[in-house]
């Protein structure tokens with residue numbers, strides 16, 4: 001049977017941004033719920049090891065995720081399992097959030113921390129060897145491939161920029177592109193072509209990712225789309241940069257976003273809809289890391305608390321304010 005809930009703050013997504021926002025909102029004594037469709041951790045659960053989160057020189061993704069969850073719970077944030085279908089602003093300026101199971105949540109503020117999804121190639125071996133050579137994040141995983149021969153797939157700005165970045169670690173980077181010209185900006189192409197460690201393999205698709213007996217990537221099966229010729233590339237990693245889809249489809253009505261669909265916010269993480277905040281990977285910004293997601297989540301929760309205080313002062317909206325924590 002579906003249920004109805006009242007909160008001060010509803011957070012959509014229990015990734016690093018959502019759980020940090022939950023921790024701060026709970027600490028501010030706000031009645032806070034984090035609704036998550038999968039396991040707590042978001043992309044941390046797809047990450048073997050994190051080596052760039054301050055204070056942890058090396059920590060496994062699931063372990064950091066668990067610590068984020070425990071910390072948010074300690075300060076009173078509640079975790080509910082559910083797939084959020086819609087976030088709707090009502091006429092009284094509060095929000096209604098509906099889940100797949102029919103549960104309805106009400107609150108004067110919502111923080112969207114639903115992240116995004118890197119677009120996959122969809123070839124055999126890609127999902128199987130994710131985290132064992134297949135990656136969608138150069139900053140995150142590049143350092144694991146010092147002195148290796150690796151491949152990058154794509155033809156846009158991200159592929160060009162990250163190929164160049166990856167040569168800091170790899171001895172050789174093959175950029176595999178399905179066409180005979182790149183979409184990347186001219187300045188990035190110039191940098192790419194001038195880099196002696198990068199070689200472009202044109203008109204080519206990756207057909208299959210193969211691995212050694214320990215499950216680590218050691219070969220890519222390639223096919224030239226013009227000649228049909230098949231070949232092998234002995235690479236130990238495949239970085240895929242063919243796009244990233246922010247999870248913003250749940251927001252009903254118009255909300256400002258950039259040309260890629262990422263939500264635009266002000267410096268308080270507030271979107272173009274009053275009381276609707278966004279944090280982490282779902283937001284338009286320079287880079288997407290655990291640190292930036294946590295920083296955004298912090299700002300969003302504190303800004304949401306100030307927004308609620310301003311509503312309270314003007315006696316608008318419904319403030320539950322029964323949250324809190326026990327220490």
Ligand SMILES: Cc1cc2nc3c(=O)[nH]c(=O)nc-3n(C[C@H](O)[C@H](O)[C@H](O)COP(=O)(O)OP(=O)(O)OC[C@H]3O[C@@H](n4cnc5c(N)ncnc54)[C@H](O)[C@@H]3O)c2cc1C
Nearest residue numbers: 013015016017037042043084115140280281288289290293
């Ligand atoms: C393979 C990989 C390796 C990475 N390695 C590193 C690294 O080493 N260091 C680093 O700093 N960063 C790394 N990153 C980036 C980092 O993981 C992200 O920047 C960070 O997780 C973003 O946090 P987030 O909370 O914004 O989004 P996410 O982590 O994507 O979390 C979003 C959450 O929202 C949930 N959600 C989405 N839609 C709904 C819905 N409709 N209803 C309910 N729940 C929903 C999702 O299930 C997910 O749990 C890596 C990313 C990838 C993909």
